[in-house]
Amino acid sequence: MRTFNIVTTAGPLAQQLQKKIDGKTKPLGALGQLEALAQQIALIQQTESPKLSAPQMLVFAGDHGAAKAGVSAYPQDVTWQMVENFLAGGAAINVFTRTHGLPLAVVDCGVAHDFGERAGLINCKLGAGTESYIEAPAMTAERCAQAFENAVALVTRYAESGCNVIGLGEMGIGNTASASLITHCLTDHPLEVCVGRGTGLDDAGLNRKQQLLAQALGRTGKMRDPAKVLQEFGGFEIATMVGVILAAAERRIVVLIDGFVVGAAALVACTLYPAARDYCVYCHRSAEAGHRVQLAAMQAQPLLDLGLRLGEGTGVALAWPLVKAAVAFLNDMASFASAGVSEKA
Structure with a gap:
């Protein structure tokens, strides 16, 4: 499996950024979590004046063999039907990305359906869905490795077009079951x-x-090796998202993480490469039970808590204005010195 060169963002720049933030015309800490977010993005880009360029929202789709055993309330066909809905512009993620001017594309990682070539659809198909992990490993090591290669190619494509922030969403009937198994294996919490x-x-x-x-x-028994856990229980969309998180972190790209299923991909990525946590912005806390477990394991503080459990990247799209606001205040808000405002005595 491909290796990645991911370095922590920690360093002396953090002190300079904190001084800049504290010098803004506000009481210390008055912008709360936005201050930490602004500093995180600036540290990712290693600059006191960060910019968000050519942002891209991606929804990763894939089918799960275990869905046929009844782990979901919906039939497997809903995966490809929802992809069609995304491509037609009718889903919640379409509405929210349009509202905030966030470009959207769908990535077919392994849907059991032939879409052909379509505008807004990226073909990263690894097969017509995974095997049922109830009876066999979800995917081979070779397919998992190919998911990472597909992810690297995808991130490279966007990075070379100037993109420095990528949002992740997903679609796949049965994928919360997969995320539950991954979460159980990579944390100390019972199933x-x-x-x-x-x-x-x-x-x-x-x-x-x-x-x-x-x-x-x-x-299988409870496993701890994140690569093995991903192969045994992951989905093609989850494996591809793991690769995207790692490839983006390697290129110092901001990664916007959605809810439970994207959180499972982040948990795998951050277990493989702990420094990847520095590049992940956790956009919301899902109503799914296991998401709190993931967030605690990754020491993550989400931006929103709205009781969402839709997936699709909807939490990312809703949090996007906050991400932009954090960068804007760091760059554009006056300092006490520049505004001629007296500081606290």
């Missing part, structure tokens, strides 16, 4: 704490989902 209702399971459906995931774990 039942990591499993939620996904697309809206009732109590009986949730119980069946828990039983099926316990059955999958019975096949």
Whole structure:
């Protein structure tokens, strides 16, 4: 599997940035989390005057073999039908990205459907969905490695066109089950704490989902190796997102993380390369039970907490104005000295 050269953003620039932030015309710390966000983005770019250039929202889609066993309230066909909805501009993520002028593309990582060549669709297909991890590994090591190669090519394409901020969303029936298994394996929390209702399971459906995931774990036992966990339980879309996070961090690109499923990809990426955490902006706290577990494991403080559990990157699109505002205040807000305002005595 490809290796990445990811360096921490920590260094002497942090003190300079804090001094710049503290010198703005406001009480110390008065902009709260926006101050930390502004500093994070500036440290990623290693400059006191960061810029957000050619931002890109990507929705990664893939099917999961385990969906056919009943881990979701919806049939597997909904994956490709929702991709069609994205391409037609009718989904929540389309509405929110249009609202905020954020370009959107869909990445087919492994949907069990032939879309052909379509505007707004990027072909990174690894197969017609993963195997059912209840019975066998979700993917081979070779396909997982290819997902990383596809991700590197994708990030390179955007980086070379001037993009320095990428938002991640996803679509794949059954992918919250996959995220639950990944979260359980890479944290110290029991499986039942990591499993939620996904697309809206009732109590009986949730119980069946828990039983099926316990059955999958019975096949493998609890694993700690993030690469192995990804191969056994991941989706093609999750594996590709892991690669995108790592490839983007290597290029010092800001990565906007959505909810539970993108969070599972971030958890794998940050377990493989702890320095990758420096490049991830966690946009919201999902209502999915396991997302709190992920955020705690990554020591992440999300920007929003709206009870969202839709996926698609909707949390990223909603948080995007906050990201822009953080950079704007760092660059454009007057200092006490420049405004002629007296500082605290």
